[in-house]
Structure formats: C-alpha cells, structure tokens
Amino acid sequence: MDGLDDIVEEFLVESHENLDQLDSDLVALEQEPDSRDRLSSIFRTIHTIKGTSGFLAFQRLEEVTHVGENMLSRLRDGALALTPHRTSVLLRMVDTVRSLLTSIEATGGEGSVDVSAVVAEISAAMEDSPAAAEPVEVAAEPVAAVAEVVAEASVEERAEEPAPEPTAELPAPAVEPLAPVAEVPAAPAVPAPRPAPVAEAAPEPEAAHEEAAPSSESGAGQARRAVADSTIRVDVDLLDELMLLVGELVLTRNQIVQYVGRSNDTDLVRASQRLNLIASELQEGVMKTRMQPIDHIWSKLPRVVRDLGLQLQKSIRLEMEGRETELDKTLLEAVKDPLTHLVRNSVDHGIETPEDRRKAGKPAEGVLTLRARHESGQVVVEVADDGAGIDPAKLGAKAVERGLVTQEALNRMGPQDVLQMIFLPGFSTAAQVTNVSGRGVGMDVVKTNIEAIGGTIEVESLPGRGTVCRLRIPLTLAIVPALTVECAGDRYAIPQISLQELVSLDAEKAANAVEEVGGAPVYRLRGELLPLVRLTDVLGLASDRHDGHVVIAVLRSEGRRFGLVVDRVINTEEIVVKAVGGQLKAIGLYSGATVLGDGTVALILDVQALARRALRAETGERQESRATALQAAATDAERQRMLLAAIGGGRRVAIPLDTVTRLEQVRTESVERVGNREVVQYRGAILPIVRLDRHLGAYGESDREVLEVIVYSDHGRSVAIVVEEILDIVDGEAAVRSDIDDMGLLGSAVLGDKVTELLDVRAAILAADPAFYSAHPAALTHPSALAPVDPLSVTPHGVPGSLLEV
Structure with a gap:
C-alpha cells in the first residue's frame, strides 16, 4: 500500500502541473486553431492522465478523460473543427478532472464527483459538427466563431427568462443534439469561450459534489499544497553548483574551527560551534536534494530478467529488498550499468535451466534477489542468486589454461583468492560467446567502474548453492x-x-x-x-x-x-x-x-x-x-587468546577472544527493561543484557555511569555481557589450568599471575537470550567454536575510530 501511495502522489503532482498547462494551451489554441503541434501536445497530456487513471482504477477520471481524448483525436485528425463552444467544453473537462484530483487527494478516492454531465456535453459537442464534412475557409471561421459567441452571450443574458427563444444566428442542427443535455441541470448554462466566464461556470456541472468543495478550501486545500505545491523542479547543474559551494563552506568551516580551537575567547568558540552546526545541517540538507531511491534503476531490471529468462528458456523470479535505499544521483548513474551487467550475468551463468535445477533437487524456478541497505556510512548492494555457484576448481583451471596464473601459484591460493580472478581482464568461463555474456569483458569493467567511484566489489559463492556479488559504495563523492x-x-x-x-x-x-x-x-x-x-x-x-x-x-x-x-x-x-x-x-x-x-x-x-x-x-x-x-x-588450542575482565569483588574472568564481536561503552541511563529483563538499544536492534557480577554472584558496584559491554553476535542475533572493567588480552599458552569451577564456569586457570575463572560463555549467552541458539540449532557447540560475525573492534558506543592499545 505504501508503494501505491507513492505512485498516487506522483500522479497527482504531475497531473496538477499538466492541468495548469492545459488551461493556457487550450486558450492559446483558440487563437491559432490550426496549430497541430499544440493539439498533439494537449492530446498526449490527456492520454497520459487517462492511461494512469485506468492503471490506478480511478474509473470516473478515466471515463471523462477518455471521451475528451476522443474529441481531441478527431480535432487533431481534422474530422472536427475547433469552435469556441468545443474549447469551452474541453475547459469544462479540465475543471472536472481537477475536481476529481482534489477529491482523490482529500479522501483517497473519487468521492461523489459526478462526471455524467460533462461526458454528455463532450459527446454532444462531438456530434455538433455541421461544418466537419466540408472544409471551411480560413476567413469564414472567425465570422462563425463571432456569431456563436454573440448567440451564446444573448442566451446567457436571458437565461432567467421563462421562455427563451433561440437566436437567428444559431444554426438549426445545433439545437437537436443539445436537447438531451437540457435535462441535466448544469447543461443550459453553456460557458462562454472567455476565461472569466469559464471559471464562473466551472462549479455548475460539479454541483453534485458540493461535499468536496468545502474540503478543497480547508483540509483538502492543505493536502493540495502538501502534494502538488510541495515539489519543485530544479536543474541538476544548479544542485551541482550548490554542492560545490557547500563543499567550500565545509573547508572554510574546518579552518575556522581549528583556528578557534587555539583561542581562549569564549564568545568566539560559541560562534564557531554554531557555525559548525549550521554548516553540517546545510551540508546534510543539500546532499539530501541529490539523493534518489535505488529503485530508480531497479525498476528497469524486472524487464531485463524477464526477457533474458525467456530467451534462455529459464524460469526466474526477481525479488527486491530495500528499494527505498537512497544514493547520490551521480553515483546512481555510475552503478546502473555495472548492476545491470551483474544481473544479466546471474541470469545467464548463475541460474540453471529448469531441467538442471530439478536434477539438483531444486525448484524449477530460480530466484534472483537484489538487496540494498545503508551500512557504516555506505550503501551495500547485493546481487544474489540460488544457482549453480562458481566452482573454484573450474575457475582455476580456466585461469591456468589462459596463462593468467601458474599451476604452482594456483595450488597455493585459497578459494576466496580464486574467486577474485573473475575480475581479471579478459577472463570468462562461458562455454561459448553469446549475445548475453561470455565475450571475455564485463566483470573487469564492473570492478573498474565501481572502484572509480570509491567503491569495492566482493564475490562469495558456494558450488550448487548460489553466488552473491556485493557492492560497497560511498553515499556521496563530494564530501x-x-x-x-x-x-x-x-x-x-x-x-x-x-x-x-x-x-x-x-x-x-x-x-x-x-x-x-x-x-x-x-x-x-x-x-x-x-x-x-x-x-x-x-x-x-x-x-x-x-x-x-x-x-x-x-x-x-x-x-x-x-x-x-x-x-x-x-x-x-x-x-x-x-x-x-x-x-x-x-x-x-x-x-x-x-x-x-x-x-x-x-x-x-x-x-x-x-x-x-x-x-x-x-x-x-x-x-x-x-x-x-x-x-x-587455528589448531593450537593452547595459544587461544583470552579477554580478561574484572567483575567485582576482586574476581576476574577469562573469555575466549573469538566469542567477542565488539567492545562497547553504554551509559547506565540507556539501559531499559522488558519485563524483568534488561535491554539496550544497539545499532537499530534491542540487545538483551546479562550482568556477569549478578550471573556469577559477585555483585560489584551498581552506581557506575558507564557500563563496559562485551557484544557477541552470531546468525543475526546479539547479546550484551556487562563486566566491571576490561583488563587485558592474553595468550592461553602455558596457563596452569584447573577443573575447580562453580555455577556458570568451565574451570579456572592462572593468567597474569592471578587465578582467573574461565567463563561458560554459552551459559551466559543463554541467561541473556534463551532463544539465542534456537534460530541455528547446528551451532550447539561451545560458542568459542563459532566464528564471530565481525572482527573485534574496541569502540565506545557511537564514537567511531577509537585507538586500540594492544
């Protein structure tokens, strides 16, 4: 529904702009009725509104624009002559469309707006074509037009008389088609072809939707401003120039902040801090003007996947996650071609034919997944397929065959190093050259283009399971x-x-x-x-x-x-x-x-x-x-490195370093509760907390402002283990060990000349999160056997780039 709301909003903004242009175009067309270019432009605008309204299931809007499109088509083809009356009818149609858009904006639907009168009037105006059969001389057209204007003006002046008589200037055939329209209350007051009477007459055919009128002046009026008037078209060159100026401002800001940092003038320091804040907010605001959702380039990929799938006789489903992830417009254009090539490559090389997939025990339909997310100040884009994967042995053999690497060197390379060879220039594993891929160019160009914008590309693959190509791209190139x-x-x-x-x-x-x-x-x-x-x-x-x-x-x-x-x-x-x-x-x-x-x-x-x-x-x-x-x-268990931590009461515990993902500092006031359990918000997730002093019965200090936290993450879940102090990182080599233990311990050892308790990390993790291992039952061994998700990085929470003294 959110996606549909976005589409409707864009449709409303574009349609309001088009309607404003239609008003002026129709009036201008009256002055030069033979302008085919202007007629074609008006026709295309109405045709666009009609097509989109049909797609969005706005039936009345589609109905009124459809009949208007019919009249414009006949005018454009010369089957009808443009008269002031027909211009007025078309303007009436524009006003009706505007009223429908206002109702859609206010209520999400077309409300009670009645379009039958306008539809009937347009249909009647199309039939009222006495001069359509034979060409009319250019000199005669204005005379007829003036006569009709006079006739309509006289009708308006006597509209309130009980028995108005038709004027002699009106041709007889024009009366007959208008007879059915006379039954509709709004029909007798035919609007004059001048702009002012049109505006006055506009509410008459919409009398049935008076309910929408008040809201258009109050609530809907605000919605109108919020949707149509809340956007403005700006040239990209102007944004680029603005970005350059902001860049210069940032440089100047940096210089002033450094200079003021050496000053003792309190007022000057405050002013520089204010300048720093404003410059940062301005920079962020200008950068946002250049940000666009990645869906702008993803929207073209379903067609690419469909066409290639049919061509290669493969059944492929495309899934997209993170469409709304935003990226600088310049970078968006730069990654469009590399991303398209990766998708084509996955369809061609990655996903197997339905027969091969069935033989491998897979569903006949392959799945290609696009993922995008923000991560650590960059955008991560993944192209993942569940295809055959890349066989390092085959890849290595091809590299040796092409002379890109020797067999001796290949034997010393790990699987990950072998996979990186797909980015070598001129490397291709395609059995034959096709018009899809396999020309020996592509992946090296992809890598070159991504690196040119400061990004990186990684590839991971499991034979028989699939391949993931991961792009890491900076949010912007400017600052x-x-x-x-x-x-x-x-x-x-x-x-x-x-x-x-x-x-x-x-x-x-x-x-x-x-x-x-x-x-x-x-x-x-x-x-x-x-x-x-x-x-x-x-x-x-x-x-x-x-x-x-x-x-x-x-x-x-x-x-x-x-x-x-x-x-x-x-x-x-x-x-x-x-x-x-x-x-x-x-x-x-x-x-x-x-x-x-x-x-x-x-x-x-x-x-x-x-x-x-x-x-x-x-x-x-x-x-x-x-x-x-x-x-x-890896095999020397005695040299396992341990993290030493104090938990209060003079007690120390040792934790295997490979069960530590990160060390953080969390303020005590940020700890919250869920029932009887303590939790903390961490990197967009809620982490359960276990305090080792309470878990092991030590009960240390409770009035500390900052908590030392050990974060362990695995399979998308994390827990926070609170200790009193991080002491050191030591080797477990030659440690004197003992099986003397207690609840929550695996034993003890002499580390750093002091008896240190060996923590049962699994028990501590389960104390914080009893469901931690239920999501991955295979990982039931001691947590030290599990590879941590991220390498250890000692950083105070929210403060990047801290210096670690090892």
Whole structure:
C-alpha cells in the first residue's frame, strides 16, 4: 500500500502541473486553431492522465478523460473543427478532472464527483459538427466563431427568462443534439469561450459534489499544497553548483574551527560551534536534494530478467529488498550499468535451466534477489542468486589454461583468492560467446567502474548453492569522512569507508608483535596474520619517526584486510574531494586531493591500489608461509587468546577472544527493561543484557555511569555481557589450568599471575537470550567454536575510530 501511495502522489503532482498547462494551451489554441503541434501536445497530456487513471482504477477520471481524448483525436485528425463552444467544453473537462484530483487527494478516492454531465456535453459537442464534412475557409471561421459567441452571450443574458427563444444566428442542427443535455441541470448554462466566464461556470456541472468543495478550501486545500505545491523542479547543474559551494563552506568551516580551537575567547568558540552546526545541517540538507531511491534503476531490471529468462528458456523470479535505499544521483548513474551487467550475468551463468535445477533437487524456478541497505556510512548492494555457484576448481583451471596464473601459484591460493580472478581482464568461463555474456569483458569493467567511484566489489559463492556479488559504495563523492595521517612529514587522507580500526604499538610491543613471514612484515591481530604495507616504502620516502612506535591503520579492500603503517594519526574530519591532474592520477596511488582545516593540501590515498600492491607483493612462498601460520594458530588450542575482565569483588574472568564481536561503552541511563529483563538499544536492534557480577554472584558496584559491554553476535542475533572493567588480552599458552569451577564456569586457570575463572560463555549467552541458539540449532557447540560475525573492534558506543592499545 505504501508503494501505491507513492505512485498516487506522483500522479497527482504531475497531473496538477499538466492541468495548469492545459488551461493556457487550450486558450492559446483558440487563437491559432490550426496549430497541430499544440493539439498533439494537449492530446498526449490527456492520454497520459487517462492511461494512469485506468492503471490506478480511478474509473470516473478515466471515463471523462477518455471521451475528451476522443474529441481531441478527431480535432487533431481534422474530422472536427475547433469552435469556441468545443474549447469551452474541453475547459469544462479540465475543471472536472481537477475536481476529481482534489477529491482523490482529500479522501483517497473519487468521492461523489459526478462526471455524467460533462461526458454528455463532450459527446454532444462531438456530434455538433455541421461544418466537419466540408472544409471551411480560413476567413469564414472567425465570422462563425463571432456569431456563436454573440448567440451564446444573448442566451446567457436571458437565461432567467421563462421562455427563451433561440437566436437567428444559431444554426438549426445545433439545437437537436443539445436537447438531451437540457435535462441535466448544469447543461443550459453553456460557458462562454472567455476565461472569466469559464471559471464562473466551472462549479455548475460539479454541483453534485458540493461535499468536496468545502474540503478543497480547508483540509483538502492543505493536502493540495502538501502534494502538488510541495515539489519543485530544479536543474541538476544548479544542485551541482550548490554542492560545490557547500563543499567550500565545509573547508572554510574546518579552518575556522581549528583556528578557534587555539583561542581562549569564549564568545568566539560559541560562534564557531554554531557555525559548525549550521554548516553540517546545510551540508546534510543539500546532499539530501541529490539523493534518489535505488529503485530508480531497479525498476528497469524486472524487464531485463524477464526477457533474458525467456530467451534462455529459464524460469526466474526477481525479488527486491530495500528499494527505498537512497544514493547520490551521480553515483546512481555510475552503478546502473555495472548492476545491470551483474544481473544479466546471474541470469545467464548463475541460474540453471529448469531441467538442471530439478536434477539438483531444486525448484524449477530460480530466484534472483537484489538487496540494498545503508551500512557504516555506505550503501551495500547485493546481487544474489540460488544457482549453480562458481566452482573454484573450474575457475582455476580456466585461469591456468589462459596463462593468467601458474599451476604452482594456483595450488597455493585459497578459494576466496580464486574467486577474485573473475575480475581479471579478459577472463570468462562461458562455454561459448553469446549475445548475453561470455565475450571475455564485463566483470573487469564492473570492478573498474565501481572502484572509480570509491567503491569495492566482493564475490562469495558456494558450488550448487548460489553466488552473491556485493557492492560497497560511498553515499556521496563530494564530501566524505576521512582519517588524516602523516608520513615523512606530509599529510594524507584515508576515506573512512575502508578503515576498520587503528592499532598503536609502543616500541616494546612492536618489537615482539611485528613478525616476518616469508620475508614480508605481518602483525598478529587477535590470532590473524595481517600483511603490513609501510606507506614510506610505497612512496619511496624515509620515515621521520625513530622511536620504534608503530601506528597501523587496518584497512579492508576486495574482501581482504591489510595494515597500512603510518608515522602518526592526526585526526578525523570531513573532507571535500577534489580531482587531481593526469600526472598524479597516472601514479595510481591517489584518488583525489583535499584542503585540510589548517589550509594545507593533502592527497587522498587510493586504498584499492594500496591493497593490490600489498597482495601482489606477497610471493608464493609468503602466501604459503602465511597459510601455514594461520593453520597452526587455528589448531593450537593452547595459544587461544583470552579477554580478561574484572567483575567485582576482586574476581576476574577469562573469555575466549573469538566469542567477542565488539567492545562497547553504554551509559547506565540507556539501559531499559522488558519485563524483568534488561535491554539496550544497539545499532537499530534491542540487545538483551546479562550482568556477569549478578550471573556469577559477585555483585560489584551498581552506581557506575558507564557500563563496559562485551557484544557477541552470531546468525543475526546479539547479546550484551556487562563486566566491571576490561583488563587485558592474553595468550592461553602455558596457563596452569584447573577443573575447580562453580555455577556458570568451565574451570579456572592462572593468567597474569592471578587465578582467573574461565567463563561458560554459552551459559551466559543463554541467561541473556534463551532463544539465542534456537534460530541455528547446528551451532550447539561451545560458542568459542563459532566464528564471530565481525572482527573485534574496541569502540565506545557511537564514537567511531577509537585507538586500540594492544
């Protein structure tokens, strides 16, 4: 119903605009009745209203516009001559249509508006065509028109006389067809062909819907303004210019805020804060004017899927989720072609024929799903099918056959790395070239186009189950949040869309945590070996930091993570993206430039290019070493990393780190209750809370303003475990363990020279949410065996980009 309401609203706005234009067009047409262009324009407008009203089941509106369209068609074809009387009848039709639209706006339906009188009058006017059979000279037409005007004027003047006599000027045949109309109360007062009498006569044929008239002046009048007068057409170039001006305002705002931050003038600080707020609201408002729902490009895809399905003899159902997700107009145009290609590719390569699907035990009808959502300041668009999926073995064999990779290198690649090869230029697995796909171009172009707008593309596939292509696109290209870093004395900006977390290591920790695997530096981040790229090495510069301190920006690109080592982190701020010249663009490391708050120019790093360099720098030996190290870390249970937390009363608990999704800080006042259970609103969901002190009988402090929360998420469900304090992250290696336990514990161990209780995480989760595992009964093992949804990122709730000291 919501979708229908949107369609009706757009129909009303467009129709009101068309009716205003029709009034002036019809009056102008009277002055030049032979204008075929104007007649055709009027016909098309009425035809559009008629077609849409029929689609929306507004029967009376369709009826009156249908008969009006018939008259206009005959006028356009020359079968009827345009007279002032016929013009008046058409204007009466326009007024009736306007009244119907007003009723639809006010009540959602056509109400009691009666159209029979106008329909009869238009039908009679079409029959009243004595001159239609023979051509009328141009000179004679105005004479006849003047005669008719005089006749109608005399009829109006004597309308109240008991027995009006027809004037001699009116031709005899004109009286006969008007006789049936005389039975309708409004018919005798034929409107004059002048604009003023038409406006006065307009209410007469609508006497039957007086009920709608008062509402049009009060409630419906407001609705009319809310719908038709609440929109305005603005040239896109004007919006682009406005966006540029807002960008300059943001730059100036940043400079003023930084300058005032060094001032002690309280009034100046308040004024800058006010400027900051207004500039942010103005920026948000201007960006909203450029936002359009993704359905604008999705609406064309059902036809694409239908036609391709028929051509390939496949039965496919298209499902769409998140049609209302909004995206900048410029980006919307940029993703239209890549998205269309992904859909065609899924129909052609992904979904099998009905016979093959039946053999595989699937329904004959395939399902192609489009999903869109906002996530962490970007738009995520997924194209998912339930088809045959991509076989890594077949993909790898094709790559070796084409010489894109050696068999030796292929043997060292993981399934995810093999899947990424579909984006290599000239790569195609199509058995034959068709007019749908398989020309060896397409997926590489898709990736290039998505990366050109600062986005990324990932592919996931399960053989026999289906494939998902996931696009991550920034909300806008003009103004983006970024992290400003320093390297060799110069400043650089990293878009936050690619930033996952920051890790700061002092000299002692850096010496032990940064390792060499296969000759390449890696950092063991919570058990995962993270390949490192030193920005100084990429740029060919010498670092100006010599204290051994290491700062790592953990970035994600193309489905893989890597660490970018920089000298220091400056701050986060919104930057205005400026294009760079061809010389800088050719280097392949920069996606743009910006002016920072202190007036200095900073280059914006191209994260995708850095990622490719990082992964390309890994030789086969390094990849094999990394894989071996990862496997060893996964199978070495004794080296399981643990999160230590205090729960009050001097007690400490250890929680397996792989059961921790995120660490958050939640204000006590934000905790709410559902019955006897405590909950908190978190990222658009309601999370149940379990307080470990109460769960384990410790009962620590209860008057804390901020709660330390451990969030565990799996299969779309999450719980919040409250502790008193997060202490440390330690290895479980060589820990002295004991089976001494109590309710809610799995045992105990000596960690950090102190006896620490080993938490039964599953019991704690069930205490918070008894139905946590019912949605996925297969996951009945200890939660430590379950892979967390997101990597751990220590961030105070609602404050992105916190620095984690490990």
